[in-house]
Amino acid sequence: MESWRNWSGKLHAEPREILRPASEDAVVAEIARAHDAGASVRCVGAAHSHAPLAVTDGHLLDMEAFAGVAVADRDRRIVTVGAGTRLYQLGVPLRAEGLGLVNMGDINRQAIAGVIATGTHGTGETLKNFSSAVVGLRIALADGPVVECDAEHDGELFQAARLGLGSVGVVLSANLAVREAYRLREGIWLEDLDSVLARTTEFGAAHRHFEFFWFPGRAKAVCKHIDETQDPPEYPMREGARVGWSFEVLPSHRPDKHTEMEYSVPAERGPACFAELRDLLTRDFPDFTWPLEYRTVAADDVWLSMAHGRSTVTISVHQDVGLDDEPVFRACEEVFLRHEGRPHWGKVHYLGGDTLAERYPQWHDWWRVRDAYDPTGLFLNEAMAALRP
Numbered sequence: 417m418e419s420w421r422n423w424s425g426k427l428h429a430e431p432r433e434i435l436r437p438a439s440e441d442a443v444v445a446e447i448a449r450a451h452d453a454g455a456s457v458r459c460v461g462a463a464h465s466h467a468p469l470a471v472t473d474g475h476l477l478d479m480e481a482f483a484g485v486a487v488a489d490r491d492r493r494i495v496t497v498g499a500g501t502r503l504y505q506l507g508v509p510l511r512a513e514g515l516g517l518v519n520m521g522d523i524n525r526q527a528i529a530g531v532i533a534t535g536t537h538g539t540g541e542t543l544k545n546f547s548s549a550v551v552g553l554r555i556a557l558a559d560g561p562v563v564e565c566d567a568e569h570d571g572e573l574f575q576a577a578r579l580g581l582g583s584v585g586v587v588l589s590a591n592l593a594v595r596e597a598y599r600l601r602e603g604i605w606l607e608d609l610d611s612v613l614a615r616t617t618e619f620g621a622a623h624r625h626f627e628f629f630w631f632p633g634r635a636k637a638v639c640k641h642i643d644e645t646q647d648p649p650e651y652p653m654r655e656g657a658r659v660g661w662s663f664e665v666l667p668s669h670r671p672d673k674h675t676e677m678e679y680s681v682p683a684e685r686g687p688a689c690f691a692e693l694r695d696l697l698t699r700d701f702p703d704f705t706w707p708l709e710y711r712t713v714a715a716d717d718v719w720l721s722m723a724h725g726r727s728t729v730t731i732s733v734h735q736d737v738g739l740d741d742e743p744v745f746r747a748c749e750e751v752f753l754r755h756e757g758r759p760h761w762g763k764v765h766y767l768g769g770d771t772l773a774e775r776y777p778q779w780h781d782w783w784r785v786r787d788a789y790d791p792t793g794l795f796l797n798e799a800m801a802a803l804r805p
């Protein structure tokens with residue numbers, strides 16, 4: 417039996433089978449076979465989630481063979497991306513078409529279906545998350561058919577599946593809204609944390625991308641801004657001062673294995689929430705050294721988006737994978753919840769379905785539609801089934 421581990425190594429599973437379908441027909445056949453065998457079906461992208469979304473004792477579908485990108489509509493700047501395509505596989509072919517992703521997160525190792533399924537985001541007050549860029553999906557459903565859905569056709573299925581937590585069907589490809597190719601310039605500076613917290617609105621408005629990291633125990637935060645430039649790329653690139661195409665400047669290298677909790681709070685509560693976390697860590701966890709990260713995300717209308725209906729600040733807390741993360745994460749979660757926080761779907765949280773329902777206004781809509789398309793729960797693993805209303 418082949419076992420499975422996520423990126424950090426902290427999560428592991430013994431799926432009944434790990435399957436690597438290479439065609440749509442093979443996916444449809446696997447769904448039917450799992451159904452007949454009484455096994456559940458979960459997909460995995462690049463296994464970068466810290467939440468047990470891909471943990472299953474059923475059939476695990478690795479969708480890596482579904483890779484590639486093609487321009488679907490040049491005028492509207494829409495591209496079709498295979499579900500298993502890694503983000504790092506998109507930059508060069510999109511650039512060759514004069515196109516680029518609107519935004520990216522900290523890294524580029526994930527699969528497109530994985531980032532969509534969890535609402536993965538970057539930073540930028542005017543910039544939405546990956547799920548919001550999806551304008552159409554091709555998806556294999558529980559009872560067999562492969563369907564195309566978008567806001568006009570099967571609109572509720574589209575809403576549920578564009579941030580689907582791997583639980584609505586097997587995404588085969590996604591149509592993404594992109595923009596013209598663009599270049600960026602990155603800059604970093606150090607500033608006292610108190611000063612940064614007083615000026616986040618100013619910095620957020622002044623830069624296309626603004627974020628900062630703070631290492632507990634330090635007085636200063638490491639601030640980063642990235643802005644559009646007409647300047648040519650500068651090779652070789654110097655981390656922290658890169659000038660280049662968007663896909664060269666937005667993602668960074670994150671080799672140190674960690675686990676992570678991240679919450680999204682209303683933008684106006686970001687600085688106060690961060691200050692409370694600083695005080696908590698300084699007082700109760702004096703040995704805690706991993707950085708906190710502060711970013712912004714624009715509001716959207718995706719049912720399960722962390723930024724649903726509100727301008728958002730995201731704050732992440734990281735812990736070394738070899739150390740116990742639970743005491744510090746639980747303490748931080750209390751602070752996040754006091755600030756109307758919503759957990760990142762791909763990261764650690766300890767909330768049950770009832771609390772999630774209070775925080776995600778369309779939680780029940782999402783389950784209603786998910787259940788209508790998959791009444792037997794074929795696409796639910798144990799962790800998701802436990803959240804079912």
Ligand SMILES: Cc1cc2nc3c(=O)[nH]c(=O)nc-3n(C[C@H](O)[C@H](O)[C@H](O)COP(=O)(O)OP(=O)(O)OC[C@H]3O[C@@H](n4cnc5c(N)ncnc54)[C@H](O)[C@@H]3O)c2cc1C
Binds near residue numbers: 460463529583670
């Ligand atoms: C080092 C690191 C950096 C990160 N940086 C960021 C960041 O900057 N911003 C941010 O928001 N998050 C970030 N994350 C979190 C990460 O982006 C999400 O957890 C994301 O979901 C991982 O993508 P993946 O391809 O690894 O998906 P997986 O973890 O493999 O899967 C995630 C979900 O997608 C589903 N899925 C995958 N493929 C399909 C498919 N074909 N059909 C249906 N469902 C599918 C899975 O079932 C699962 O539910 C980071 C994580 C790590 C480890």
